[in-house]
Amino acid sequence: MDCELSEEHRLVQSTVREWAASRLLPLAAEMDRTASYPPELIRELGDLGLMGVFIPEEYGGGGMDTISYCVALEEIARAEAALAAVLSVNNSLDCYPIFAFGDERQKRTYLPELAGGRKIGCYCLTEPTAGSDAGALRTTARDAGPEWVLNGTKIFVTNGVEAHVLIIYARTDPGPHGHGISAFIAEKGDPGLSVGKVEHKLGIRASSTCEIVLEDCRLPQHRLLGERGNGFRIALATLDGGRIGIAAQALGIARASMEDAIAYAKERHQFGRPIAAFQANQWKIADMATRIQAARLLTYRAAWVRDHGRRHTREAAMAKLYASETAMWSATQAVQMYGGYGYVQDYPVERHFRDAKITEIYEGTSEVQRLVIARQLLDAS
Ligand SMILES: Cc1cc2nc3c(=O)[nH]c(=O)nc-3n(C[C@H](O)[C@H](O)[C@H](O)COP(=O)(O)OP(=O)(O)OC[C@H]3O[C@@H](n4cnc5c(N)ncnc54)[C@H](O)[C@@H]3O)c2cc1C
Numbered sequence: 619m620d621c622e623l624s625e626e627h628r629l630v631q632s633t634v635r636e637w638a639a640s641r642l643l644p645l646a647a648e649m650d651r652t653a654s655y656p657p658e659l660i661r662e663l664g665d666l667g668l669m670g671v672f673i674p675e676e677y678g679g680g681g682m683d684t685i686s687y688c689v690a691l692e693e694i695a696r697a698e699a700a701l702a703a704v705l706s707v708n709n710s711l712d713c714y715p716i717f718a719f720g721d722e723r724q725k726r727t728y729l730p731e732l733a734g735g736r737k738i739g740c741y742c743l744t745e746p747t748a749g750s751d752a753g754a755l756r757t758t759a760r761d762a763g764p765e766w767v768l769n770g771t772k773i774f775v776t777n778g779v780e781a782h783v784l785i786i787y788a789r790t791d792p793g794p795h796g797h798g799i800s801a802f803i804a805e806k807g808d809p810g811l812s813v814g815k816v817e818h819k820l821g822i823r824a825s826s827t828c829e830i831v832l833e834d835c836r837l838p839q840h841r842l843l844g845e846r847g848n849g850f851r852i853a854l855a856t857l858d859g860g861r862i863g864i865a866a867q868a869l870g871i872a873r874a875s876m877e878d879a880i881a882y883a884k885e886r887h888q889f890g891r892p893i894a895a896f897q898a899n900q901w902k903i904a905d906m907a908t909r910i911q912a913a914r915l916l917t918y919r920a921a922w923v924r925d926h927g928r929r930h931t932r933e934a935a936m937a938k939l940y941a942s943e944t945a946m947w948s949a950t951q952a953v954q955m956y957g958g959y960g961y962v963q964d965y966p967v968e969r970h971f972r973d974a975k976i977t978e979i980y981e982g983t984s985e986v987q988r989l990v991i992a993r994q995l996l997d998a999s
Contacts, residue, residue, distance in 0.1 A: 638697035649824035664735015678730030684921035688866040695870025699973035700824035706863035712739025719844035740781035742772035753796030759788035779826035799849035810835030821972035865941035875952035913941035939987035942977035
């Protein structure tokens with residue numbers, strides 16, 4: 619057993635860390651304030667191989683493994699968490715299902731553009747009445763000869779405003795919970811597809827989140843992704859990988875909280891001493907570092923299991939659960955260590971605190987991760 623990153627992973631880490639520190643970190647506060655990001659950043663990430671990290675090079679991807687993906691996402695999120703959300707959705711929730719379940723034509727059509735950062739993808743599963751219970755979705759897709767006709771409303775779609783390639787889950791057949799659902803690839807500009815309400819969010823503000831409205835949306839037959847009726851399986855397999863990405867995003871936010879808190883604790887003086895001299899603050903730092911390292915090991919372990927082609931549902935849920943709660947906890951400690959300055963926008967920990975919360979909610983809440991883990995253990999015994 620080797621707990622160190624390989625030379626290749628360290629190279630990914632140093633390259634992305636350098637890019638994030640020079641290119642992203644200086645823009646982070648402004649991106650949060652304006653709830654937007656410069657679009658050229660996506661192209662730059664594509665040039666670095668980060669928009670399709672584990673997509674093979676023959677389809678225009680980075681040809682790397684899931685550990686590289688985690689290392690890269692942590693570095694991006696350490697600088698700015700919203701761009702990490704954009705990146706993780708494009709990689710895990712759009713490129714992955716097309717690569718794993720798409721036919722050759724779909725792979726050749728979409729992957730080079732998505733992995734190259736020339737197009738952006740999104741994942742449309744959640745509906746107003748189907749969140750944690752995604753298998754209860756109501757959007758329909760009717761087989762109408764040469765076309766599929768989709769009707770329904772998807773909500774909370776990350777990247778929805780900019781997305782050119784949309785993975786949409788819809789009910790094609792009647793059936794019990796989770797059955798009769800199929801996956802489709804839609805494109806921006808498809809007739810009957812539009813962007814609805816755009817959300818104003820607490821955190822990861824630079825990424826877009828919106829409704830996608832489908833009103834007699836017509837898709838050619840060849841846009842069915844995978845087999846008819848296999849959509850829920852595709853959605854869940856996609857989320858297994860996605861959750862590893864969210865764990866890595868959470869790690870980045872947790873690390874940002876800790877590193878900013880350490881720097882501040884050395885510089886801020888009270889009672890004639892730096893506040894880092896007080897044991898109460900030292901313990902906060904020690905606990906943050908320990909939890910972050912534990913979360914990182916869980917995340918790398920889930921990535922390793924995935925890279926070895928093994929089922930990783932439980933590992934991904936554990937990594938996401940622990941890393942997201944570590945991010946929220948660490949950001950809370952950091953705000954406390956900054957005192958009043960942690961509560962105002964002049965310092966970055968207030969942003970980390972807001973950004974951390976979403977990692978406990980999307981791609982399955984912490985409660986849902988606990989359900990997934992418990993079910994796996996109960997089924998196995
Ligand atoms: C910023 C943002 C971005 C998002 N991006 C996307 C995206 O790109 N694509 C997409 O499809 N979705 C996306 N989502 C949706 C997200 O995945 C859901 O919000 C999440 O899965 C929870 O669903 P819900 O909001 O309907 O909450 P609900 O399911 O209504 O849950 C409410 C509460 O009840 C708890 N709960 C529910 N069921 C159980 C249970 N069985 N046991 C115990 N507790 C339970 C939950 O944990 C939660 O605390 C995004 C959401 C946000 C806020």
